[in-house]
Amino acid sequence: MDDAASSIAAAPLPTRKTLRARSSxxxxxxxxxxxxxxxxxxxxxxHH
Amino acid sequence: xxRVVILGAGISGHTAALHLKRRLKRGHEVIVVSPxxxxxxxxxxxWVGVGRMTTDQVTFPLRPVYRRKGIDFRQALxxxxxxxxxxxxxxxxxxxxxxxxxRLGEEERLTYDFLINATGPKLxxxxxxxxxxxxxxLSVCTAKHAEQTSAAFDSIVxxxxxxxxxxxxxxxxxxxxxxxxxxxxxxxxIEHELCERGVRELADVVYLTNEYxxxxxxxGGMSFAQNGxxxxxxxxxxxxxxxxxxxxxxxxxxxxxxxxxxHYEQLDGTKGTLAFDFAMLLPPFRGADLKAYDxxxxxxxxxxxxxxxxxxxxxxxxxxxxxxxxxxxxxxxxQSVGYSNLFGIGIAFAPPHPISRPRSTPDGTVISPAPPxxxxxxxxxGRVVAHSIADxxxxxxxxxxxxxxxxxxxAACIASAGAGMRTGTAAAMTMYPIVPNFTxxxxxxxxxxxxxxxxxxxxxxxxxxxxxxxxxxxxxRPGWFLIPE
Ligand SMILES: Cc1cc2nc3c(=O)[nH]c(=O)nc-3n(C[C@H](O)[C@H](O)[C@H](O)COP(=O)(O)OP(=O)(O)OC[C@H]3O[C@@H](n4cnc5c(N)ncnc54)[C@H](O)[C@@H]3O)c2cc1C
Numbered sequence: 379m380d381d382a383a384s385s386i387a388a389a390p391l392p393t394r395k396t397l398r399a400r401s402s403x404x405x406x407x408x409x410x411x412x413x414x415x416x417x418x419x420x421x422x423x424x425h426h
Numbered sequence: 427x428x429r430v431v432i433l434g435a436g437i438s439g440h441t442a443a444l445h446l447k448r449r450l451k452r453g454h455e456v457i458v459v460s461p462x463x464x465x466x467x468x469x470x471x472x473w474v475g476v477g478r479m480t481t482d483q484v485t486f487p488l489r490p491v492y493r494r495k496g497i498d499f500r501q502a503l504x505x506x507x508x509x510x511x512x513x514x515x516x517x518x519x520x521x522x523x524x525x526x527x528x529r530l531g532e533e534e535r536l537t538y539d540f541l542i543n544a545t546g547p548k549l550x551x552x553x554x555x556x557x558x559x560x561x562x563x564l565s566v567c568t569a570k571h572a573e574q575t576s577a578a579f580d581s582i583v584x585x586x587x588x589x590x591x592x593x594x595x596x597x598x599x600x601x602x603x604x605x606x607x608x609x610x611x612x613x614x615x616i617e618h619e620l621c622e623r624g625v626r627e628l629a630d631v632v633y634l635t636n637e638y639x640x641x642x643x644x645x646g647g648m649s650f651a652q653n654g655x656x657x658x659x660x661x662x663x664x665x666x667x668x669x670x671x672x673x674x675x676x677x678x679x680x681x682x683x684x685x686x687x688x689h690y691e692q693l694d695g696t697k698g699t700l701a702f703d704f705a706m707l708l709p710p711f712r713g714a715d716l717k718a719y720d721x722x723x724x725x726x727x728x729x730x731x732x733x734x735x736x737x738x739x740x741x742x743x744x745x746x747x748x749x750x751x752x753x754x755x756x757x758x759x760x761q762s763v764g765y766s767n768l769f770g771i772g773i774a775f776a777p778p779h780p781i782s783r784p785r786s787t788p789d790g791t792v793i794s795p796a797p798p799x800x801x802x803x804x805x806x807x808g809r810v811v812a813h814s815i816a817d818x819x820x821x822x823x824x825x826x827x828x829x830x831x832x833x834x835x836x837a838a839c840i841a842s843a844g845a846g847m848r849t850g851t852a853a854a855m856t857m858y859p860i861v862p863n864f865t866x867x868x869x870x871x872x873x874x875x876x877x878x879x880x881x882x883x884x885x886x887x888x889x890x891x892x893x894x895x896x897x898x899x900x901x902x903r904p905g906w907f908l909i910p911e
Contacts, residue, residue, distance in 0.1 A: 382640070382674040389664035400851060400882040410884035413854050417888070420836035420856045420876065421802075421910040 427453045428819045431520060431538040433504045434714075435460035435488055437468070437801050438772025439544030441808030441911060444902055447495050449816035457498040457536065461525040463487055465900055466569050469801060470893050472611050474572035475706070476579060476619045478845040481569040484893075491902050501526035502534070504714070507541065507730065509765040510721040518767065540815045543737045543770045544808065547711030550600075554709070556683035557599040563683045563705040566612055575706055579616065582704045586625035592703040594620075595688060597634030599707035601679030601793035606635055607643050607800070609708050610663075611841045616706075617670050618844025618851070632700065633667070634675045634688065634707070636793050638785060640664050643839075644795035646782045648857055649870035650879050656870070659855070662879055666843070666853065675700065677785075679793045680707060695788045711773060711796065713737070729764065737770030738763055741778040748783050753833030753863040755779065760811050761827060767818075769811045772804035781861055801896075802837045803860060805911030806830050833861035836876060840889040843881070850886030855879045 392400070399405050430446055432439045435458050447456045464485040473479040492499040502522040509518045517537045524532040549567050551558030558565055564578055565571040582592050596613040598606060613633045620626040633640075641647050641659030648659040667674055677693035688700045688707075713735025718727045732738055741757040755778040762768035770776070781797045810830040817825035836858035843851045856878050862871025870877075899909040 382676045386640075386664045386667045386674060389661060389668045391665065391668055401849070403883075406882050406884035406887070408884075409880065409882055410887050413880070413884060413888055414891075416856055416876075416878065417838040418910070420838050420858060423834075423836040423858055423876070 427455070428539040429455040429457065429537065430540045430542070430815055431457045431459060431536055432542045432544060433459050433520065434544035434546055434772070434774065435462070435465060435499075436544060436546045436772060436804075438546070438774070438804040438808040439542065440465060440488075440900060441805045442542050442544060442771065442812040443492075443497055444495065444906065445809050445812035446816060447497050448907060449812065450819060454819060455498060457500060458488075458492065459500045459502050459504050459520070459522050459536070460488070461501065461503045463489065463501055463526075465491075467893060467896055467900070468567070471566045471569055471572040472608065472615055472842055473845055474569055475566040475575045475612060476615045476845070477576045481573055485569050486897070486901060491900075495902055500524070500534075500536075504545065504716060506717040506719060507543070507768070508719050508721075509541075509730070509762075509768055511537070512719075512721065512723070518765070538767075540767045540818070541769070542811060542815075543716070543768070543774045544772050545714035545716065546773045548714050548735065549709045550712045551709045554599050554680050554682060557680065557707060558709060561683060562685050563599060563707045565708065566608070566706060567708065578704060579619070583620070583623050583625055585703070586620070586628050589628065591628045591630070593630045593632065593701060595632045595634055595700060595702040595705040595707070597632075597675075597707055598636050599680045599683065600710040601636050601791055602796050603636055603708055603710045604644050604796040604798045605708050605711075606637055606795055607798065607839055607841055609633070609635065609706075610643070611843070612706055613672060614666070614670060614841075614843035615845065617672055618846075618849075622846070622849070630673065631671075632673045632675060634678055634680070634690070634700065636678060636795055638677055638693070638782070638794065640667060640674060640676065642782055642795060644780070644782055644798045645857065645860065646862060646871075648855065648872065648877050648879065649874060650877055651874040656874065659879060666881065677793055679787075679791050683707065691787060691791055691793075693785055693787055693793050713774060713776075730762065732776035734776065736776035737768075737774055739770045739775045741776065743776070743778055751779055753831070753859070753861055753865065756831045756833040756861050758829040758831035758834075759814065759827040760807055761814075766823075769815070771807035771811050773799045775799075775807075799832075800837060800839060802911060803830075803832055803835055806835060809911055831861075833859050833863055835860055840885055840892065842886060842889050845886070847887075848883070851881060851883055852885035852889050853879060853881050854885035854888060
């Protein structure tokens with residue numbers, strides 16, 4: 379196995395709970411809002 | 427009354443044109459020179475490339491927008507800048523050649539009081555023999571390329587449905603490419619689409635990159651604070667590759683692309699080949715083919731442009747080792763060194779050096795990403811330079827220039843990893859600043875609070891939202907200026 383393959387093979391796999399959270403509608407609506415706020419903060423920083 | 431000429435109607439040039447027209451009083455002229463009649467929201471070309479969107483959904487004609495806004499649009503290619511004017515004109519001028527079908531091939535010399543070079547990248551497929559749609563691989567850099575690539579992908583899916591095994595390679599086609607984020611996005615959109623169409627099992631998906639590690643993205647990777655630990659974009663990205671069963675070939679420079687075979691060299695000097703049925707490889711970028719002449723007509727291109735064809739601006743271009751790179755090397759006003767009324771923004775300005783650590787093979791082949799200049803900073807540069815020019819027109823030569831260095835600017839990058847309102851997903855990243863500043867943030871060069879990454883459906887919605895918001899803004903619809911860059 380080359381470097382890249384062994385590094386990928388050793389990477390952490392998301393648990394079922396994490397995978398569910400990534401596609402759960404109510405949780406993702408919250409993340410959507412949170413991310414957009416964070417992005418706006420980033421934009422504000424870019425404006426100085 | 428002043429005349430501002432803007433070369434290029436991409437993300438940065440179009441943003442600059444709209445802001446300038448909004449700021450300047452009647453009577454001042456804003457002229458945009460760009461070879462294509464349409465504007466393209468390039469990030470969504472990824473979705474055109476998997477058949478999720480059409481060209482019409484990611485482009486629109488510029489003429490009606492410019493007519494409505496009172497901006498003079500010349501569908502033409504700029505070929506030369508004369509910053510000192512010529513025998514007939516005191517002020518600077520640009521030579522343009524019309525691509526407008528009604529004036530095709532006609533040449534004109536446009537004088538200017540201020541000039542913005544926003545010509546973006548030249549897609550340098552020629553750097554690698556056999557690379558690109560005219561050779562043996564595909565691209566998603568333009569909407570037209572993405573449409574061709576989508577058709578090729580459909581044929582692969584048909585073959586997979588017939589039970590044939592196929593290898594799909596996505597990545598970068600040269601050791602010095604940038605835009606790894608786009609290649610990453612397209613890889614996972616392809617993988618997602620193969621799953622959606624029920625043919626993933628027989629497909630081998632390979633990501634081929636010049637990055638030293640996964641998650642480098644040309645910005646030297648990122649560190650995130652997550653669940654009480656500092657984790658790296660490397661681990662985070664590798665996890666996605668493992669979960670989605672995508673193979674990776676790292677630290678690679680593509681030497682040539684033959685029909686069905688990629689020949690590449692890796693950082694340790696080893697050479698390899700990779701057989702493929704479908705290959706989307708991004709080209710390296712260089713500056714547009716622009717010449718520069720002084721008043722006497724002598725070629726001064728070497729003074730104005732860096733060897734890679736990008737415009738030299740207020741950066742520190744002195745060659746120095748990676749350990750001595752600092753945030754201050756990066757430009758903040760985008761003003762050309764020799765000419766105070768000339769600016770270079772977006773991909774068109776010459777960066778002082780890469781962001782990722784430079785590396786080369788024992789034989790000297792450079793294999794490390796060039797620094798990305800993504801949509802957000804490109805738009806900000808457009809706005810900032812528009813304000814600098816408007817101030818100088820209204821208040822005179824001494825008005826201070828506005829600043830926006832990539833070393834003090836944050837960026838949000840949303841890498842789509844599959845489309846679909848219910849099934850889509852994306853990796854959403856924010857980083858602050860884009861160029862690491864180890865004086866301010868000794869730990870990782872960036873703020874651990876503001877540098878974040880997460881994966882999920884919500885990030886896909888954000889990506890889609892940005893698609894609609896930026897098209898709305900670019901069409902200069904009511905309140906467009908309230909949407910930040
Ligand atoms: C496939 C892909 C996906 C991407 N995805 C993302 C993403 O998700 N998020 C993100 O932030 N960024 C993304 N980017 C990067 C983003 O597209 C660029 O940062 C952005 O387009 C740069 O803006 P620009 O104005 O410098 O160049 P461009 O948008 O390329 O515009 C350059 C303009 O100049 C014109 N031009 C060229 N030569 C001349 C000439 N000689 N005379 C006059 N005009 C000329 C061109 O026709 C064009 O209109 C992606 C890029 C690619 C290729």
